[in-house]
Amino acid sequence: MPLAIRRVITGHDDSGKAIVVEDATSPNMPGRRPGTEASVVWITEGFPVNNDGYSDDSQSQETTTHPNGSVFRIVSFGPGNAPRMHRTDSIDYAVIMSGEIDMELDDGQMTHLRAGDVVVQRGTNHNWLNRGTEPCVIAFVLIDAKPVEVGGQVLAAHG
Numbered sequence: 001m002p003l004a005i006r007r008v009i010t011g012h013d014d015s016g017k018a019i020v021v022e023d024a025t026s027p028n029m030p031g032r033r034p035g036t037e038a039s040v041v042w043i044t045e046g047f048p049v050n051n052d053g054y055s056d057d058s059q060s061q062e063t064t065t066h067p068n069g070s071v072f073r074i075v076s077f078g079p080g081n082a083p084r085m086h087r088t089d090s091i092d093y094a095v096i097m098s099g100e101i102d103m104e105l106d107d108g109q110m111t112h113l114r115a116g117d118v119v120v121q122r123g124t125n126h127n128w129l130n131r132g133t134e135p136c137v138i139a140f141v142l143i144d145a146k147p148v149e150v151g152g153q154v155l156a157a158h159g
Helices: none
Strands: 006-012 018-025 036-045 069-077 090-098 100-105 110-114 118-122 126-129 136-144 148-150 153-155
Touching: 006 036, 100 136
Parallel strands: none
Antiparallel strands: 006 018, 036 069, 069 136, 090 118, 090 136, 100 110, 100 126, 148 153
């Protein structure tokens, strides 16, 4: 079943009154690996974020993270999805919306997660593996962060 995310975006009219600017299904794009589908709901640039006007750059997002900004992405991991061990220069907040998934870290440690669980991913090397029979849908908010440094060595983003 295709990922269908209703996206409601608010803003302001010319008098400053709060309004709904958009109420539609968020466009989908192929995931970064076989067996996944993703929807970039919104991206921001700069801190603090500018809430003036209306500029939707969400479909221009080609990388996992956004330098000096944030990305709100929903991903559906199908059963048997392809592995993708990766590290990002971001702090990621993940909410398991439905299904189950295993989070693998680079030391081989596996953590099983279910709907309602949350993960705070702090620049660690990781992979998401759906070993079940149903898709697992996860909402991610990725916020730009400094690269991790351990013992004077920078652990560069990859994957």
